[in-house]
Amino acid sequence: MTASGVPEGSIPVLDHGFVRLDDAMASDLSVVNAARVSFARRKEEIEPEDEGLIGFLLRNRHGTPFEHNSFRFHVRCPIFVMREWIRHRWSSFNEFSMRYSQASGDFYVPAAEDVRQQVGKPGVYFFEAVEPELAQRARTEIETTNEAAYATYRRLIEAGVARELARTVLPVAAYTEFFWTVNARSLMNFLSLRNAETAQREIRRYAEAIESLFAERMPLTHAAFVAAGRTPP
Amino acid sequence: MTASGVPEGSIPVLDHGFVRLDDAMASDLSVVNAARVSFARRKEEIEPEDEGLIGFLLRNRHGTPFEHNSFRFHVRCPIFVMREWIRHRWSSFNEFSMRYSQASGDFYVPAAEDVRQQVGKPGVYFFEAVEPELAQRARTEIETTNEAAYATYRRLIEAGVARELARTVLPVAAYTEFFWTVNARSLMNFLSLRNAETAQREIRRYAEAIESLFAERMPLTHAAFVAAGRTPP
Amino acid sequence: MTASGVPEGSIPVLDHGFVRLDDAMASDLSVVNAARVSFARRKEEIEPEDEGLIGFLLRNRHGTPFEHNSFRFHVRCPIFVMREWIRHRWSSFNEFSMRYSQASGDFYVPAAEDVRQQVGKPGVYFFEAVEPELAQRARTEIETTNEAAYATYRRLIEAGVARELARTVLPVAAYTEFFWTVNARSLMNFLSLRNAETAQREIRRYAEAIESLFAERMPLTHAAFVAAGRTPP
Amino acid sequence: MTASGVPEGSIPVLDHGFVRLDDAMASDLSVVNAARVSFARRKEEIEPEDEGLIGFLLRNRHGTPFEHNSFRFHVRCPIFVMREWIRHRWSSFNEFSMRYSQASGDFYVPAAEDVRQQVGKPGVYFFEAVEPELAQRARTEIETTNEAAYATYRRLIEAGVARELARTVLPVAAYTEFFWTVNARSLMNFLSLRNAETAQREIRRYAEAIESLFAERMPLTHAAFVAAGRTPP
Numbered sequence: 001m002t003a004s005g006v007p008e009g010s011i012p013v014l015d016h017g018f019v020r021l022d023d024a025m026a027s028d029l030s031v032v033n034a035a036r037v038s039f040a041r042r043k044e045e046i047e048p049e050d051e052g053l054i055g056f057l058l059r060n061r062h063g064t065p066f067e068h069n070s071f072r073f074h075v076r077c078p079i080f081v082m083r084e085w086i087r088h089r090w091s092s093f094n095e096f097s098m099r100y101s102q103a104s105g106d107f108y109v110p111a112a113e114d115v116r117q118q119v120g121k122p123g124v125y126f127f128e129a130v131e132p133e134l135a136q137r138a139r140t141e142i143e144t145t146n147e148a149a150y151a152t153y154r155r156l157i158e159a160g161v162a163r164e165l166a167r168t169v170l171p172v173a174a175y176t177e178f179f180w181t182v183n184a185r186s187l188m189n190f191l192s193l194r195n196a197e198t199a200q201r202e203i204r205r206y207a208e209a210i211e212s213l214f215a216e217r218m219p220l221t222h223a224a225f226v227a228a229g230r231t232p233p
Numbered sequence: 234m235t236a237s238g239v240p241e242g243s244i245p246v247l248d249h250g251f252v253r254l255d256d257a258m259a260s261d262l263s264v265v266n267a268a269r270v271s272f273a274r275r276k277e278e279i280e281p282e283d284e285g286l287i288g289f290l291l292r293n294r295h296g297t298p299f300e301h302n303s304f305r306f307h308v309r310c311p312i313f314v315m316r317e318w319i320r321h322r323w324s325s326f327n328e329f330s331m332r333y334s335q336a337s338g339d340f341y342v343p344a345a346e347d348v349r350q351q352v353g354k355p356g357v358y359f360f361e362a363v364e365p366e367l368a369q370r371a372r373t374e375i376e377t378t379n380e381a382a383y384a385t386y387r388r389l390i391e392a393g394v395a396r397e398l399a400r401t402v403l404p405v406a407a408y409t410e411f412f413w414t415v416n417a418r419s420l421m422n423f424l425s426l427r428n429a430e431t432a433q434r435e436i437r438r439y440a441e442a443i444e445s446l447f448a449e450r451m452p453l454t455h456a457a458f459v460a461a462g463r464t465p466p
Numbered sequence: 467m468t469a470s471g472v473p474e475g476s477i478p479v480l481d482h483g484f485v486r487l488d489d490a491m492a493s494d495l496s497v498v499n500a501a502r503v504s505f506a507r508r509k510e511e512i513e514p515e516d517e518g519l520i521g522f523l524l525r526n527r528h529g530t531p532f533e534h535n536s537f538r539f540h541v542r543c544p545i546f547v548m549r550e551w552i553r554h555r556w557s558s559f560n561e562f563s564m565r566y567s568q569a570s571g572d573f574y575v576p577a578a579e580d581v582r583q584q585v586g587k588p589g590v591y592f593f594e595a596v597e598p599e600l601a602q603r604a605r606t607e608i609e610t611t612n613e614a615a616y617a618t619y620r621r622l623i624e625a626g627v628a629r630e631l632a633r634t635v636l637p638v639a640a641y642t643e644f645f646w647t648v649n650a651r652s653l654m655n656f657l658s659l660r661n662a663e664t665a666q667r668e669i670r671r672y673a674e675a676i677e678s679l680f681a682e683r684m685p686l687t688h689a690a691f692v693a694a695g696r697t698p699p
Numbered sequence: 700m701t702a703s704g705v706p707e708g709s710i711p712v713l714d715h716g717f718v719r720l721d722d723a724m725a726s727d728l729s730v731v732n733a734a735r736v737s738f739a740r741r742k743e744e745i746e747p748e749d750e751g752l753i754g755f756l757l758r759n760r761h762g763t764p765f766e767h768n769s770f771r772f773h774v775r776c777p778i779f780v781m782r783e784w785i786r787h788r789w790s791s792f793n794e795f796s797m798r799y800s801q802a803s804g805d806f807y808v809p810a811a812e813d814v815r816q817q818v819g820k821p822g823v824y825f826f827e828a829v830e831p832e833l834a835q836r837a838r839t840e841i842e843t844t845n846e847a848a849y850a851t852y853r854r855l856i857e858a859g860v861a862r863e864l865a866r867t868v869l870p871v872a873a874y875t876e877f878f879w880t881v882n883a884r885s886l887m888n889f890l891s892l893r894n895a896e897t898a899q900r901e902i903r904r905y906a907e908a909i910e911s912l913f914a915e916r917m918p919l920t921h922a923a924f925v926a927a928g929r930t931p932p
Contacts, residue, residue, distance in 0.1 A: 022732075023724050023729070024724065025722050025723065025724035025769050025771070030722070030771070033721075033878070034793040034878050035793065037773075037793050037794065037795055037876055037877060037878050038793070038794070038795060038796040038799070038800065042773075061658075061659070064553075064791055064792065064793050065793055067791035067880060068771050068791055068793065068878055068880040069769070069771075069880075070724050070768075070769030070880075070882075072724070072729070072767050072768075074736075074741075078401065079316075079405065080400065080401055083312075083316065086319055086320075087319075087326070087530075089322040089323075090322075092763055092766035092767055092882070093320070093763065094733040094734065094736050094737065094763050094764055094767065095736065095737070096736055096737060097737040099433060100355070100358070100737070101737065108401060110398060110401075114398075115394060115398065116394070116395050116398060117393045117394060117395055118395040118396065118397070122333070125333070127395060130393060130394065134392055134393065134394070137392070138389055138392070138394050138398075141385050141388065141389060141402075142385070142389075142401065142402055144385075145381065145382055145385040145402045146402060148378065148381060149378055149382060149402075149404060152374050152375070152377075152378040155374065156371055156374060156375075159367055159370070159371065160350045160363060160367065161348060161349070161350060161363065161367070161371050162349050162350055162351040162360060163351065164351070164433050165343060165347075165348065165349060165371075167313065167405065168311065168313055168341060168343075168375065168404060168405055168406040169374075169375055169378045169379060169382075169404050169406060170404060170405060171382060171401060171402050171403060171404055171405075172312065172400065172401055172403060172404075172405060173401040173402060177736055178736060179732070179733050179736050179767055181766060181767040181768075181769075181882070183769075183791070183880070192527075193527070200332060200397050255499075256491050256496070257491065258489050258490065258491035258536050258538070263489070263538070266488075266645070267560040267645045268560065270540075270560050270561065270562055270643055270644060270645050271560065271561070271562060271563040271566070271567065275540075293897075294891075294892070297558055297559065297560050297786075298560055300558035300647060301538050301558055301560065301645055301647040302536075302538075302647075303491050303535070303536035303647075303649075305491070305496070305534050305535075307503075307508075320763075325530055325533035325534055325649070326530065327500040327501065327503050327504070327530050327531055327534065328503065328504070329503055329504060330504040333504070334504065410503055411503060412499070412500050412503050412534055414533060414534040414535075414536075414649070416536075416558070416647070425760075426760070544867065545782075545871065546866065546867055549778075549782065552785055552786075553785075553792070555788040555789075556788075559786070565899060566821070566824070574867060576864060576867075580864075581860060581864065582860070582861050582864060583859045583860060583861055584861040584862065584863070588799070591799070593861060596859060596860065600858055600859065600860070603858070604855055604858070604860050604864075607851050607854065607855060607868075608851070608855075608867065608868055610851075611847065611848050611851040611868045612868060614844065614847060615844055615848060615868075615870060618840050618841070618843075618844040621840065622837055622840060622841075625833055625836070625837070626816045626829060626833065627814060627815070627816060627829065627833070627837050628815050628816055628817040628826060629817065630817070630899050631809060631813075631814065631815060631837075633779065633871065634777065634779055634807060634809075634841065634870060634871055634872040635840075635841055635844045635845060635848075635870045635872060636870060636871060637848060637867060637868045637869060637870055637871075638778065638866065638867055638869060638870075638871060639867040639868060666798060666863050
C-alpha cells in the first residue's frame, strides 16, 4: 500500500478506487498458436504476418483463439459500478463481503465536473455538466447523506446488530473490492460495452484503465479490436 | 396487480417483495427423456420406475439431463439480496434500471423478530434475535436513514441531477425487480446454497419461495434432490 | 415413429437425419417483457410498436432480453456434424451413448450433387460439384468403406469386445442422436455461424431446419435478426 | 518435436498421443488471495495455515476462489476421447480442422492388455481383459479397418473430393489435436469425472496426465481435492 491507500502499481480511478493487474498469462502469440492448431502448426515467437491473422480472426468472429489467456485484476469501485460489472458472466469474481467484514467508510462523491444532467430522449440520451452552484450543492448533499448512513451503520453495529443487517442502510456509492479473472474474448466484450459512449461515466473510467492494461499485454489484439470498430469477436 | 401492489399469483416475500413464476417449460419427463436418449429411447409419459432413474442420475452427478427445461421467474427484492443472487452465472437476468427509471421509494426494513446479532466464531457463526427494545430502535434508525436517503435522491432529481448519479445515495435496502430464467440444474445449485443454514436470512426467504414453485413443477426431481441431501448434480 | 424411422412432426435432413422441436417456452412477448422490466412495465400481449423495440435491442447488442425463453430440439445427425454443433457452449446437450448402446448402422453418404471439390485459396474457399462419374465413384467408395467398418464393429462385439472399444472403428459419418436445449440469443449465434456461406454444407442443412422452427415461434425476433444482417445481439 | 513426433516436455499418452502444459498462471496463493478479498486481506506468499483455508473452501463448496488461475494444455488424442472432453463447457478449445487440413494417418489401436470385455449389469459395469488370442485378433481387425478407411480417404482426396467430405469415412480412432484452457475449478470437475472408475479407460489415461501437471502447480489445492474424496468445489 502507498500512503494514499492505493496498492503499488495500481491505476487510481474515481475518488477512492483503483485497478491493478494482479497477474496475467497473456500474449498475442497465444492467439496465433490457438488459431494455427487448426493447421497443426505452432510458433515460438510472434512474426510480422501474424498481425494480419489476428485481424482476420477478429473481423470474422473466430472468437475461441482469443480465449487461451487470462487476466487477473484487483479492483476497488463503488457498488453501483460493480453491479454493472458483474453482468459479465463469462469471467470470475470474488468480492469483499459486508456480511462478515466491516465496511470501510469510503463513498463515491462525484467531482464537481461530473455532476451532470440527462438531456435528450429515450434511446438518445446524453449528459451535460450542471451549473457550478448546483454541482457544489449536490456534492454536499451526497456527502452528507452518505455520512449519515455510515453513522447509522456504525451505531447499529456498536449496539450489537449483525453486520449483514446493518449494511442494508449503506448506499450503492459505498466502495467494494474484488478480484476479476477474465480472458481476452470476454474482456473485449466488456470493453465494447463499458468503454463506450452509452456506458455510465463512472464504469467507463474503470474500463479505460482496464483497456490500457490489456493493450500493454496484447498490443496486436488490441489494435485489431480498435481497427474492427471495437466489435468483439 | 392486487391492492397490495403484488402481482396476482405471486408469493409475497419480506415487506415489499415477491416471487412469481412467469412461465415454465419443465417436467420430470424431460429429465427422463434426456437421459434415455443415451439409449435412443423416449417416452410420452412418466412411469413409476422413472423415480429411481432420476435419483440415480442426481446422486451420480449426471447433471446434463436436468438442463433441458426452463423456469422464468419475476422477482422483487432488495438490492443486497439481488447482489447475492446474480452470482449464479448459469442463468439469465434482466433488471429494473435506475439509470433511466425512477426508484420506487420502497426499502427493506426488517420485522422486529428479524433484527439479529451475530454470535460465534468465523466459520461457525449463527444469529440470535436481539432484545425487543433494540429491535425497535434499530427498525426506526433503519427506516429514518433510508427515508432521508430517498429524500436526498428526490431533491437531487428535482434540481436536475441525472438519475444515474442521484441513485448513488440510495441504500442497498432499496427494492429492485428482475426476470430470472434458469434450468433445474442451475436452480438446484442455487437452492443448495441459498435455501441453506449458511445463507443470509433474507435471500433464504426468497429461495424458499423459489423452491416451492420448483417442487410443484418437478416433484420427482425435487424429491430426489432432497433425498440426496440437497447436493446438486 | 413413421414408416421411414423419422419421428412424427420432425423435419428430415440429409439421408437419415432429422430435426424435431420437442418443446418450447418461447415468444416475442418474453423479449419485450424482459426489456421492459428496466422500466417496471409488463404486458400481456405483444403490440405493434414492440417490433421496433425488438429491432432496437438486437441492433444495439442488448442481448439478455433474448435469453428468457427456451427451445428443446431432438436431432439426429452424423458425428462430424455434431462435433461442430457442440462447440456452442451456452446450451445443453444429451447424446446417444455408444459406450453402452449399439450403433445403428446408419451412415451419411452424400447425394451425388453434394459430392464436391474445394476451389480457391485459404480464407476464400468455395465448393463446386464434381463430375457425375466421380460423384458416383465417391459415393460407392464411401458407402463400401462405412459398411466394412460397421461389419468389423459387429464382428468385434460378437466376439465379446466391449462396445466402447469396438466403436472406435466407426467413421464420423455414423449417425448419432441428441437433445439440445438453447435460448434464442445462443440460437441466433448458432444460426449466424452455421446457416452461413462459410459453414460446411451438411451442418447448414440442419441449421436451416432449426431456423424455420425458430422463425415460427418468434417471428418478430427472427425478422429483426435477418434485418440486422444476421448478426446476433 | 522429438524423434518420436511428441513435442519436448510433453507426457506421452496411448500409442500416438500426448499432453503438454503450454503455459499456466496458477498457484495455491491465488486461491488464498481470492478468498481473502472477502476480508480485504492479501498476501505475497503462501503460509502454513493456508492449507486449512483451502481445505475449508473446497469442502464447503466455495468454488469461486479456485477460478482465478488458468492452465493452457496442448493435447493429442483420438476423436472419441475428444468427444467426451469437449462436454466440459466452462473451458476453451481450439482444435485441428479436418475441413481444411489433411488428417495425419495416425489411429488409436489398443495395446493387447487394453482389449477388454464389458461385464456386469447396467449401472455397475466393469471391464476385464479378453483372452490373448482374441486381443490379438481384435488389434489386427481394428488396424486393418482403420488403414482401409485412411486409404479411401487418400484416394478420394487425390481424385479431387473436398477434404471436408472425404474425412467422413475416417474412424473416431483418428488422432486430433487441440489447445485447452481451463481454470482449477473446472479442471477439478473434469478430473472428478474423467480420472474415475466410471470413465472410459482411454480418456482416463489423459486425465491422469492432466492431474499430474495440475498437482505440480497447485499442490495444496490438489491435496485438498484428494482429501475431499475428489469432489469438486
